[in-house]
Amino acid sequence: MTAITVENLHKSFGSSQAVAGLNLTVQEGEIYGLVGPDGAGKTTTMRLICGGFQADQGSVSIRGCDVAKYPEEARAQIGYLAQRFSLYGDLTVMENLRFFAEMHDRQTTAWKSRTQEVLAFVGLAEFADRLADHLSGGMKQKLGLATALVHRPRVLLLDEPTGGVDPVTRQDFWQLIIRIVSQEGVAVLISTPYMDEAARCTRVGFIHRGRMIVEDTPGQVAARLNGRILELAGEPREALRRVATSATDVEDVQVFGDRLHLRVKVGKADRVLAQLPQTLQTQGVTVQRIRSIPATLEDVFIELLES
Amino acid sequence: MKVVSMINSRLRSIIYKEFIQIIRDPRTLVIMFIMPILMLFLLGYAATNDVRNIPAAIFDQDRSVAARELIDAYRAADYFRFDFDVSSPEELQWLIDSGQARAGLIIPPDYGQRLARHEQAQVAFILDGSDPTIAATALSAATLIGQAKATAVLRATLETRGQGGSIEAPVEVRTQVWYNPDLVSAYFMIPALIGTILQYMAVLLTSTSIVRERERGTIEQLIITPIRSWELVVGKLTPYTLIAFFNLLEVLIIGTLWFKVPITGDLGLLLVLSALFLVSTLGIGLLISTIARTQFEAMLLAFLIQLPAIFLSGFFFPLAAMPPFLQALSYLVPLRYFLIIVRSIVIKGVGLAAVFPEVIALAIFGLLVMGIAARRFHKRLD
Numbered sequence: 148m149t150a151i152t153v154e155n156l157h158k159s160f161g162s163s164q165a166v167a168g169l170n171l172t173v174q175e176g177e178i179y180g181l182v183g184p185d186g187a188g189k190t191t192t193m194r195l196i197c198g199g200f201q202a203d204q205g206s207v208s209i210r211g212c213d214v215a216k217y218p219e220e221a222r223a224q225i226g227y228l229a230q231r232f233s234l235y236g237d238l239t240v241m242e243n244l245r246f247f248a249e250m251h252d253r254q255t256t257a258w259k260s261r262t263q264e265v266l267a268f269v270g271l272a273e274f275a276d277r278l279a280d281h282l283s284g285g286m287k288q289k290l291g292l293a294t295a296l297v298h299r300p301r302v303l304l305l306d307e308p309t310g311g312v313d314p315v316t317r318q319d320f321w322q323l324i325i326r327i328v329s330q331e332g333v334a335v336l337i338s339t340p341y342m343d344e345a346a347r348c349t350r351v352g353f354i355h356r357g358r359m360i361v362e363d364t365p366g367q368v369a370a371r372l373n374g375r376i377l378e379l380a381g382e383p384r385e386a387l388r389r390v391a392t393s394a395t396d397v398e399d400v401q402v403f404g405d406r407l408h409l410r411v412k413v414g415k416a417d418r419v420l421a422q423l424p425q426t427l428q429t430q431g432v433t434v435q436r437i438r439s440i441p442a443t444l445e446d447v448f449i450e451l452l453e454s
Numbered sequence: 455m456k457v458v459s460m461i462n463s464r465l466r467s468i469i470y471k472e473f474i475q476i477i478r479d480p481r482t483l484v485i486m487f488i489m490p491i492l493m494l495f496l497l498g499y500a501a502t503n504d505v506r507n508i509p510a511a512i513f514d515q516d517r518s519v520a521a522r523e524l525i526d527a528y529r530a531a532d533y534f535r536f537d538f539d540v541s542s543p544e545e546l547q548w549l550i551d552s553g554q555a556r557a558g559l560i561i562p563p564d565y566g567q568r569l570a571r572h573e574q575a576q577v578a579f580i581l582d583g584s585d586p587t588i589a590a591t592a593l594s595a596a597t598l599i600g601q602a603k604a605t606a607v608l609r610a611t612l613e614t615r616g617q618g619g620s621i622e623a624p625v626e627v628r629t630q631v632w633y634n635p636d637l638v639s640a641y642f643m644i645p646a647l648i649g650t651i652l653q654y655m656a657v658l659l660t661s662t663s664i665v666r667e668r669e670r671g672t673i674e675q676l677i678i679t680p681i682r683s684w685e686l687v688v689g690k691l692t693p694y695t696l697i698a699f700f701n702l703l704e705v706l707i708i709g710t711l712w713f714k715v716p717i718t719g720d721l722g723l724l725l726v727l728s729a730l731f732l733v734s735t736l737g738i739g740l741l742i743s744t745i746a747r748t749q750f751e752a753m754l755l756a757f758l759i760q761l762p763a764i765f766l767s768g769f770f771f772p773l774a775a776m777p778p779f780l781q782a783l784s785y786l787v788p789l790r791y792f793l794i795i796v797r798s799i800v801i802k803g804v805g806l807a808a809v810f811p812e813v814i815a816l817a818i819f820g821l822l823v824m825g826i827a828a829r830r831f832h833k834r835l836d
Contacts (some may be wrong), residue, residue, distance in 0.1 A: 194674075194835055197677070197678045198676070198677070198678070198834075199674060199677050199782055199834060199835040199836075200834065200835055200836045201834060201836060213744070219680040219682075222677075222678045222679070222680055223680055225678055227674075227678045229671065229674040229675060231671045231674070232671065233671040233672050233673075233675040234671075234675060235471070235475065235672055236670070237474075237475050237478045237479065238471065238474060238475070238478075241475060242471070245467075246471050247675065247679060248679070249463065249464065250464060250467065250468075250676070250679035250681050251679050251680065294675065297593040345552075387500065410763040447609075
């Protein structure tokens with residue numbers, strides 16, 4: 148079943164168009180990664196989907212339920228974790244969960260077992276009585292996730308949930324998301340600035356200036372640049388970079404630690420591989436390594452932003 | 455039936471949550487309960503027009519028995535407190551210039567002699583007019599006491615000439631003050647304070663409490679719950695309504711026990727109409743919360759509305775004394791109607807019929823403001 152259907156969505160604030168004709172579908176059991184530069188319209192899209200913003204044009208439906216027409220019915224199926232911590236800092240972990248459970252769950256008796264369940268699930272059971280303000284950043288996000296899950300939503304909207312969280316906690320967090328999807332079959336729409344996270348999604352969508360630029364599985368998206376990315380290492384690095392940047396058929400040079408990633412024009416990889424080492428040597432640069440490597444999402448991301 | 459119980463449970467949760475948050479912030483809690491008491495004591499004592507014990511100086515150049523009698527006449531009425539007995543005009547001037555004395559009585563050297571010769575004797579009474587309220591009271595007091603003394607002297611003179619007993623003033627105005635015969639300012643001010651404090655607390659607390667959800671971002675999580683706008687609003691307003699009502703009781707109790715303001719009218723009626731007044735003030739608070747983005751903005755807006763409202767309500771300055779434009783403007787201030795209601799009930803002891811026009815005006819205002827605020831209040835982020 149289609150969990151989220153977004154059609155021709157438009158939203159502007161004053162003269163700036165935040166979302167401009169966005170189309171998007173997320174299937175049940177799918178983790179859909181929304182990536183794009185800051186200000187691309189990711190958060191606005193999330194808020195439009197959960198009905199926090201009213202769309203200027205276009206429609207959003209959650210499992211066939213139109214958000215504009217039946218906001219409450221649609222929202223009942225959504226779990227939402229906002230980018231900014233949006234729980235009550237002066238309530239304890241348990242009080243927060245209970246409050247939101249009661250807001251969602253209409254039977255007052257039902258919240259208890261589910262609250263315990265999600266609390267154990269995110270690993271915060273022992274912090275139940277701690278004030279939310281006194282939690283670490285990662286724990287706050289886990290509490291946010293628990294809150295989003297407390298009413299058994301079929302659709303999870305996670306807006307940059309791992310921003311500012313340490314790598315270990317990020318890892319934990321992803322394990323939780325994967326478990327929710329596999330155990331409960333929910334649909335997840337997650338926005339992230341991290342390409343390694345995008346690579347873990349079932350599908351990714353690149354949005355830029357409120358439009359969908361590319362949408363596919365991470366593998367297929369990365370494959371757009373297959374055969375066009377070369378890795379280059381050598382000394383001295385200053386000269387290496389200067390020469391590589393001005394070389395013919397090289398579109399872009401990015402520094403990755405002690406190496407460079409070159410993006411070359413379509414079909415020119417072999418020619419660059421053959422000619423560039425010579426050019427470098429005549430400029431007094433010793434080439435340690437030059438080879439073709441598989442493209443990453445990050446390479447594609449940069450290419451998409453430049454074009 | 456089922457629907458009602460569901461709504462109730464959600465509403466109950468919000469109220470419960472709101473109370474936890476209020477209790478977790480003890481400093482604000484203390485301020486909420488202390489502020490009305492503080493305002494009550496400040497205004498109960500400071501906002502009074504009862505001018506008593508004006509510091510005054512005497513420059514008695516006569517030192518006769520007659521002069522003593524005149525001074526005693528002034529002393530007997532407690533308008534003046536003769537702290538200074540000076541012996542030169544310069545000294546008197548200095549005392550008034552420096553503000554140590556606000557009035558001065560100058561008795562010329564021949565005062566006693568002239569009276570004894572049945573001639574007209576003149577005394578001078580000097581007033582510091584820099585504070586018109588004090589000066590106006592002092593002026594009328596000085597004149598009245600002086601005239602009373604003059605009449606007494608005249609009567610005594612006529613008596614000694616054998617014409618006593620037949621002297622009556624041709625016209626006598628017998629004044630009679632109803633409701634507050636002693637003209638105690640507190641009786642007038644403290645009931646009005648009930649309205650002012652209710653307005654102040656209700657507007658400030660409700661507007662900031664809703665804006666707080668927006669400012670802290672918690673509204674974002676609330677929005678995706680199936681909670682209805684009105685449940686959110688009612689749930690958030692209820693605790694503050696209770697607090698405002700508690701404040702009302704504080705003022706009533708201290709007002710009657712400490713300031714001895716007698717509540718002449720029906721206490722039940724007063725409480726019911728206070729609740730009606732609360733509807734309009736909560737509406738104003740709600741309206742502010744739909745405009746302001748931050749608590750600071752909400753507080754500034756609340757302040758912007760409150761201060762003119764208090765001045766235009768007739769709290770400090772009588773409406774009748776205001777220019778027509780401001781009088782017209784005052785009809786837009788709900789506190790104006792409530793002050794009439796509360797003063798009438800407390801001081802005059804009137805029933806509903808006497809304040810019916812004000813009650814209707816308040817009801818219309820409340821419905822209007824609540825209606826506009828509710829229309830503007832959306833469960834959305836934009």
